[in-house]
Structure formats: structure tokens, C-alpha cells
Amino acid sequence: MAESARDGILGILRGAARDRDEAAARAAVAERVKGHPRNLVPARGQDAGAKAVDRFIQMATASAATVEVVPNGARVPHAVADYLSAHNLPSRVRVGPDADLSALPWDRRPTLEVLYGPAAPDDLVSVTPALAAVAETGTLMTRSGPGHPTTLNFLPNTHIVVLPVERVVGSYEDAWDMLRAGFTEAAEFPRTVNFITGPSRTADIEQTPQLHAHGPGRLHILLVGDATAPQG
Amino acid sequence: MKSTAHAFPENVSAALRDPQLNKALAKFKAGFPQRRATAVAALPEFEALRDEGKRIKDHALAHLDLYLEMFEANVVARGGHVHWARTAAEAREIVLKLCRDAGARMVTKGKSMVSEEVGLNTALEAAGLEVVETDLGEYILQIRKEAPSHIIAPALHLSKEQVADDFRRIHTHLPHDRQLTEPADILTEARVLLRDKFLQADVGITGANFLIAETGSTVIVTNEGNGDLTQTLPKTHIVLTSIEKVVPTLEDVSTLLRLLARSATGQEFSTYTTFSTGPRRPGDLDGPEAFHVVLVDNGRSALLGTEMQEVLRCIRCGACMNHCPVYHAVGGHAYGWVYPGPIGAVVDPAILGIKEAGHLPNASTFCGKCESVCPVRIPLPKLMRHWREKEFEANLQPAWMRQGLKTWAWFAKRPALYGAGARVAMAALGLAGRRRGRFGMLPLAGGWTSQRDFPAPQGRTFQDLYASRKGRTHG
Numbered sequence: 001m002a003e004s005a006r007d008g009i010l011g012i013l014r015g016a017a018r019d020r021d022e023a024a025a026r027a028a029v030a031e032r033v034k035g036h037p038r039n040l041v042p043a044r045g046q047d048a049g050a051k052a053v054d055r056f057i058q059m060a061t062a063s064a065a066t067v068e069v070v071p072n073g074a075r076v077p078h079a080v081a082d083y084l085s086a087h088n089l090p091s092r093v094r095v096g097p098d099a100d101l102s103a104l105p106w107d108r109r110p111t112l113e114v115l116y117g118p119a120a121p122d123d124l125v126s127v128t129p130a131l132a133a134v135a136e137t138g139t140l141m142t143r144s145g146p147g148h149p150t151t152l153n154f155l156p157n158t159h160i161v162v163l164p165v166e167r168v169v170g171s172y173e174d175a176w177d178m179l180r181a182g183f184t185e186a187a188e189f190p191r192t193v194n195f196i197t198g199p200s201r202t203a204d205i206e207q208t209p210q211l212h213a214h215g216p217g218r219l220h221i222l223l224v225g226d227a228t229a230p231q232g
Numbered sequence: 233m234k235s236t237a238h239a240f241p242e243n244v245s246a247a248l249r250d251p252q253l254n255k256a257l258a259k260f261k262a263g264f265p266q267r268r269a270t271a272v273a274a275l276p277e278f279e280a281l282r283d284e285g286k287r288i289k290d291h292a293l294a295h296l297d298l299y300l301e302m303f304e305a306n307v308v309a310r311g312g313h314v315h316w317a318r319t320a321a322e323a324r325e326i327v328l329k330l331c332r333d334a335g336a337r338m339v340t341k342g343k344s345m346v347s348e349e350v351g352l353n354t355a356l357e358a359a360g361l362e363v364v365e366t367d368l369g370e371y372i373l374q375i376r377k378e379a380p381s382h383i384i385a386p387a388l389h390l391s392k393e394q395v396a397d398d399f400r401r402i403h404t405h406l407p408h409d410r411q412l413t414e415p416a417d418i419l420t421e422a423r424v425l426l427r428d429k430f431l432q433a434d435v436g437i438t439g440a441n442f443l444i445a446e447t448g449s450t451v452i453v454t455n456e457g458n459g460d461l462t463q464t465l466p467k468t469h470i471v472l473t474s475i476e477k478v479v480p481t482l483e484d485v486s487t488l489l490r491l492l493a494r495s496a497t498g499q500e501f502s503t504y505t506t507f508s509t510g511p512r513r514p515g516d517l518d519g520p521e522a523f524h525v526v527l528v529d530n531g532r533s534a535l536l537g538t539e540m541q542e543v544l545r546c547i548r549c550g551a552c553m554n555h556c557p558v559y560h561a562v563g564g565h566a567y568g569w570v571y572p573g574p575i576g577a578v579v580d581p582a583i584l585g586i587k588e589a590g591h592l593p594n595a596s597t598f599c600g601k602c603e604s605v606c607p608v609r610i611p612l613p614k615l616m617r618h619w620r621e622k623e624f625e626a627n628l629q630p631a632w633m634r635q636g637l638k639t640w641a642w643f644a645k646r647p648a649l650y651g652a653g654a655r656v657a658m659a660a661l662g663l664a665g666r667r668r669g670r671f672g673m674l675p676l677a678g679g680w681t682s683q684r685d686f687p688a689p690q691g692r693t694f695q696d697l698y699a700s701r702k703g704r705t706h707g
Contacts, residue, residue, distance in 0.1 A: 006316040009475065009529045013297035016537030020294065029298045029480070032291075033446045036481040039284045042277040042490070059500065097517075118517040121431055137501035149517040154460045172486040189310065189447050191512050191519045192464070195505035200457040203497075204369035205415035206392050207259055207385065213368060214423060214430075215457020215504065 038173050045136035045171030052135040053227045056168045059138025063198030064211060065219040069165070069227045073104050076162055079222050080127060081109040087218070089158065094123040098147030101129055101162060118149035119156055126152040126216075127160045130196075132175040133168045133221070137197055140221070141175045144192040153194055159216040161196075165225035233351050233379055235584050237568035240591035247562040256389050257563055264554035267498025268605065275494065285491045286609045288484045289545035296536065299445040299478045300527065306448025310510030312523035320350035323528045327352060327437065327470060328359055330524055334468040336361060336434035342452060342459030343367040344439030345383055345548060346474050346528055348570045349583070352437075364429045366458040368422055375402045381564030383571065384496050384550045389563055392418060426458070436462040436520070438508075440473035441547065442488060443525075446481045449509040450525060453492060453502045460506055469508065469520035474528045476544040488547055491607035496549040531583040543578045543615055545608040552602035552612060558595050567592055574602035574612040581619050590628055593619035654693045662691025 003011075017025070047055050057067045070079050084091055092113040095101050106114045119126055128148055132141040140161055144150045153159060169175055172195070179193065200215030211217055236243060247253055272278045292299055304314040315330075317323035323346075331339060339361050341347065353374070356363045365374040369387035373380060375398050380386030387395075396412035399421055411417055438459050440450040450471045452459045463469040479485050493499040512519030535541055553559040553573025564572035569589065571579045577592040593616035602612040623629065624637075643650045665671055665688025674686050 004316070005318045005322055008318055009316055009533055010297050010300070012533040013300070013536060016533070017294065017297060025295055026298060029295050029302070032480050033302065036446060036483050038483050039288065039487040040277060040280055042275060063500070121427070139501055144516055144519055146515040146517060150460070150464050151518045154457050154464065172489070173483055176482045176486070189449070189509050191508065191510055191516060193507040194460070195501070197501045197503050200503055201455045202368050202419065204367070204372070204385065204387050205395060205418055206256070207263055207388055208415045210415055210419055212423070213419065213456035213458065214366065214426065214461055
């Protein structure tokens with residue numbers, strides 16, 4: 001039987017590495033992945049607490065997202081409804097069926113229609129949670145799962161993210177640690193992890209930057225909690 | 233795609249006479265380097281991160297077989313499939329079979345240079361599939377039947393008027409007299425049209441910027457969000473990528489991501505960085521039901537363990553072409569194949585052969601700008617020099633060029649004779665050009681003087697001036 005492509009390619013790669021100490025190489029690889037050590041994390045990614053929140057707001061705003069701080073979850077339905085009316089959007093949102101978001105008192109704004117589930121093609125606005133926010137570049141981290149379908153991040157024109165202020169961290173590495181902390185075994189790594197930094201954009205026509213390409217044209221972040229208090 | 237790299241000199245002549253291209257390149261060469269410089273200045277650790285990026289990729293390449301096996305095992309553990317392709321033809325066959333098995337009629341695509349490299353679209357279309365590029369630039373090129381002219385800004389050579397004309401020509405279901413004067417009009421039309429394609433597609437094909445051994449994830453980086461709609465809505469997600477893209481851990485990819493956007497577009501971070509790992513999980517409300525990764529070699533493994541290995545560190549940011557005076561003058565199409573600019577001058581001969589792509593490593597003044605901005609410190613001029621040597625060894629240059637080089641080498645090895653000859657020549661040219669200070673015509677230098685004047689030498693050689701000046705300061 002002819003050699004498989006897999007064996008052929010791996011054979012060439014092994015041949016090129018024939019001078020290495022095989023046992024040491026295997027040990028180095030296993031150790032690196034098991035320990036997954038951090039490389040250099042820039043100083044600006046090492047902020048924590050109120051400083052990280054400040055930087056997150058500054059960087060997210062620079063990426064053309066908007067950020068609003070609300071004192072507690074009970075204010076979220078009001079903030080969402082007010083945002084919709086300020087932007088002349090219909091009073092209807094598609095919400096990720098996440099336990100925390102479902103528990104919010106949406107009925108305080110009776111005219112706001114709240115639908116749960118993945119995005120439908122005609123949904124104009126989504127409301128989703130995020131796992132973490134990374135201060136160093138104003139980046140949100142979301143993960144797929146039953147409570148937070150990925151299509152909500154991309155199909156609607158407007159994406160509203162609800163994020164407890166304690167979930168703002170300094171660096172991408174901090175965010176990975178938060179994701180890993182939720183695992184009991186490696187197989188729990190989700191189908192999709194999204195890093196989102198501002199609304200979608202393109203510069204493909206005459207190198208002219210324009211917002212609203214295929215993903216949402218607006219990204220609004222509701223930071224829930226006291227943004228000035230020192231965080232743990 | 234079919235290469236015209238062998239016709240580089242003719243391609244260049246055409247490019248230099250293209251006024252639209254020259255206008256686009258003028259904007260390009262001012263904008264991209266400026267934006268990178270601003271982003272780099274805002275991150276004091278950037279140079280140290282470049283060292284780390286190089287270190288990570290060197291480590292990954294030294295253990296490439298082991299990391300690829302680990303990547304494969306982790307994809308499979310999460311319900312995905314990995315396919316290996318030695319050649320472009322094998323890659324096309326695998327993807328075509330996956331599309332057929334999925335019962336696909338329509339395929340959406342995110343931007344993928346490997347897909348251009350293996351000529352995927354042509355193969356899928358020949359098999360009766362509808363293939364839709366969804367990155368705005370790639371979509372425009374697809375309807376124009378053109379190749380990308382840049383690896384991250386594929387349609388930078390076009391004007392908005394050209395694109396508007398194409399949209400009127402192709403989108404015949406819309407009123408012909410609609411307004412398409414502004415980039416925003418064009419973008420809106422493309423967004424609405426492609427939205428339907430995203431929703432109808434049976435298979436979504438993306439590339440990958442990185443593969444992560446630790447998790448079995450593939451990573452794409454986009455600003456438009458097209459890659460995410462491409463891979464989330466259809467039932468099948470196929471990732472077409474190449475073997476050198478694997479890195480060990482999430483921490484390692486984080487370091488490389490800090491380099492990528494800043495080097496490429498000068499953004500702090502791209503809008504969307506997406507980690508895809510297996511198909512949708514039980515309980516997930518969306519996402520593909522099948523996940524396939526096609527790992528393409530196509531000449532890369534042969535570079536490992538050779539002096540060319542360093543080119544495999546490339547993370548495809550485009551910084552080398554963004555800063556290259558040759559690319560700035562001729563644009564990407566002149567290079568004649570998928571990867572233009574300095575990285576193309578090194579990669580293209582490795583994949584196409586030095587006979588086909590030999591002009592490309594010669595299209596450099598070795599100014600070194602590419603190496604100075606490469607986020608993973610690839611010594612591009614050194615590697616181009618390597619190809620020039622290979623070309624000479626393979627006896628591929630015309631006889632007159634080889635004879636000229638031999639003659640020059642004969643003199644260069646005899647410094648006294650060389651110096652004397654140069655003195656005589658410079659004195660003669662200095663005298664002849666004394667009145668005008670320049671030459672409009674010069675024997676043996678027609679390639680120069682047909683475009684611009686040749687400045688007349690002052691009459692003395694550099695060595696002469698150096699010797700007398702040295703005598704003055706130290707004497």
C-alpha cells in the first residue's frame with residue numbers, strides 16, 4: 001500500500017529533526033503544554049482592579065466600542081431599553097439564554113420584547129454575557145455554550161454585552177486562566193472562543209476605514225458594578 | 233493559482249505604466265508604515281516581544297512533528313477530523329471530497345492564502361459548486377477574476393470607481409442607476425448580498441493564522457467578522473491551513489497575537505480573533521456539526537532543517553511588503569504568484585522552484601527594511617541571497633549575465649587593478665559630465681538612463697577620497 005500523506009509528511013519532519021535528543025524533546029514538549037508558562041506580558045497588561053477597568057474603558061472606546069457603567073444588574077434592562085430608544089432601534093432584543101441574563105428583571109421595562117436563543121437572521125440587537133474583558137487592548141472574551149450561542153456575537157447589527165466589573169482582567173493570559181478555571185477536564189474547551197475588540201470594520205475599499213462590515217456595526221458594553229472600587 | 237513569476241520584468245513594466253496602481257500604492261506606502269510605527273511606539277515591550285515571537289516559532293519548528301501529532305490528537309478528542317495533504321492537488325481532492333460528502337451546493341469562504349496557493353476555488357467550481365468569497369476585498373477580486381495583490385489588503389490596487397462598475401455589472405438584480413459613489417455604498421451592498429450567502433451555505437471554509445497543539449484549536453483573525461459567519465452558520469466547517477502554523481499553547485499564541493495586528497494593519501488588536509475547537513458540543517444552540525482541518529505541506533517540510541527553515545516562522549502579517557520599496561513601486565501582481573513582496577521572494581521559489589521564481593529574490597536592493605520590521609525576525613535579505621546563489625549554481629541566468637559577473641569577479645579579486653581601472657573610468661566620466669553634471673544617455677546603462685538622468689561622478693573614486701580624508705584626520 002502506498003505511504004499515507006500523514007506518514008509521508010511526518011516522516012520528513014522527523015528526518016529533519018533526527019539530530020535531536022528524542023527523549024529530551026518529548027519531555028520539553030509535554031512540559032511546555034502541561035505547564036503552559038507565560039511569556040513576556042507587557043506592563044500595561046499587568047494592571048488589576050480599578051486601574052484595569054480604567055484601561056479597559058479607554059482601550060475599548062478607542063476601538064470604537066461604547067462603554068456604560070451601571071451600578072447593578074437591576075439597571076441592565078433600563079440601560080438596554082434606553083440605548084435602543086436613543087439609537088431609534090425597535091424595542092426588541094435577542095438574549096443569550098444564560099442563567100445570569102435570564103435572571104435580570106426584564107419585566108421592569110414592559111415594552112421591551114425579550115426573546116431567548118441563538119440569533120435569527122432578522123434580529124437587530126443581541127444581548128450576551130462575556131467571560132472576561134481584557135484591559136490591555138479593550139478586548140472581550142466570549143465562549144460558546146448553551147447559554148451563549150456564537151451567532152449572537154455576529155449576526156445582529158448591534159451587540160450589547162453585559163459584563164460584571166470583576167471580570168475585567170489585565171491580559172489575555174489572565175482571561176485564559178479564567179476560562180481554564182471553569183474546566184474539570186480538558187474536553188470542556190468550548191467549540192468557539194471569541195476575542196472581540198470593537199465593532200466590525202473593513203478598509204478594503206481604497207484603504208478607507210469603515211465600520212460595520214459583516215459583524216455588528218455597534219458594540220455597546222454594560223459594565224455592571226462599581227468601576228472605581230478596588231477589585232480582588 | 234498559475235504563476236507568472238517567470239515574467240516578472242514584463243509584469244513590472246506593465247505595473248509602472250498603470251496610473252491607478254501608482255495612485256493606490258502612493259497611499260499605501262504612506263499609510264501602512266505610519267500606522268505600524270504608531271502602534272509599535274505605544275507598546276514599549278514590542279522589540280522584546282519580537283524576540284519572544286521568534287523563540288516560540290523556533291521552538292515549535294524544532295518539534296514540529298510532535299506538536300502536529302498533539303494538535304491532531306486534540307482535534308480528534310473533541311470530535312473533529314484532521315486530513316494531511318502533501319501537495320496542492322491532494323489538498324484540493326480532500327476538500328472537494330468533504331464538500332461532496334456534506335452534500336454541498338454552496339460554499340462560503342473566509343480569507344485564506346493557502347486556498348489561493350492550492351487553487352481551491354477553481355477546483356470546487358469545476359466540480360459544480362458555487363463558491364463565494366466573503367471577505368470584502370476577496371469578494372471584489374472573485375467577481376473581477378483577479379488574484380489578491382497583497383496578503384492582508386487583497387484589493388488595495390483598485391479604486392472605488394472600478395469596484396462600483398463591477399458591482400453594477402454583476403449585481404444585475406439591483407437598479408442600474410443606484411448610488412455607488414462612496415465606499416459606504418459599496419460596503420452596504422456587499423453586506424446585504426453576502427448575508428444571504430452566509431445563511432444559505434452548506435459548507436464554510438476558512439484558513440488559520442495559528443494552530444494550537446495544547447487544545448486542538450484553529451485561530452483566525454479578521455476585522456470584518458466574515459470568517460465567523462462563514463464558520464458558524466453552515467453545517468460543516470473546513471479549515472484549510474499549512475503545517476508550519478502550529479504553536480504549543482494559548483500563552484504562546486497570545487504573544488504572537490500581540491505582534492500580528494500591530495505589524496499588519498497597525499491596530500492594537502484586530503476586531504475578531506476566533507479560536508475554533510471541534511464541532512458544536514451537545515447542548516450548543518449553534519455552530520457547525522462537523523469540523524475538519526486540512527494540513528497542507530506543499531514544499532514546507534523540505535525547508536525544515538535547512539538554511540531556509542527560518543522562513544517557516546512567518547506569521548503572514550505583510551509588514552515586509554508594507555515597507556518594501558520594490559513592492560511600493562510595482563505592487564503585488566507583478567510578483568506573479570500568491571505571496572508577493574520580500575516574503576514572496578523567499579517563499580515562492582521554495583514552492584514553485586527557482587527556475588520559475590528566480591527573478592523574485594533578485595528584485596531587492598537589500599535595503600534591509602523588511603528584516604527590520606519582521607515580527608519574528610526572519611532574515612529575508614539573507615534568504616534572498618541564498619536563492620540567488622542557488623540560481624547561479626543551477627546555471628539559470630543568461631550567458632551575458634554570468635559572463636559579466638565573471639569579469640567583474642576577475643577584477644574584484646585584483647584590488648590594485650580594480651582601483652586603477654575605477655580611477656580612470658571615474659576621471660573620464662567626471663570630465664565628460666563636468667558641464668551638465670548628469671548624463672541623459674550612457675553606454676551599458678540604458679536601463680537607468682531611459683527613465684532618469686545618471687548623475688556625473690565628481691572625478692575621484694570613493695577609495696581615493698577615503699584615503700585622502702583619512703590622511704587629513706589622522707595625519
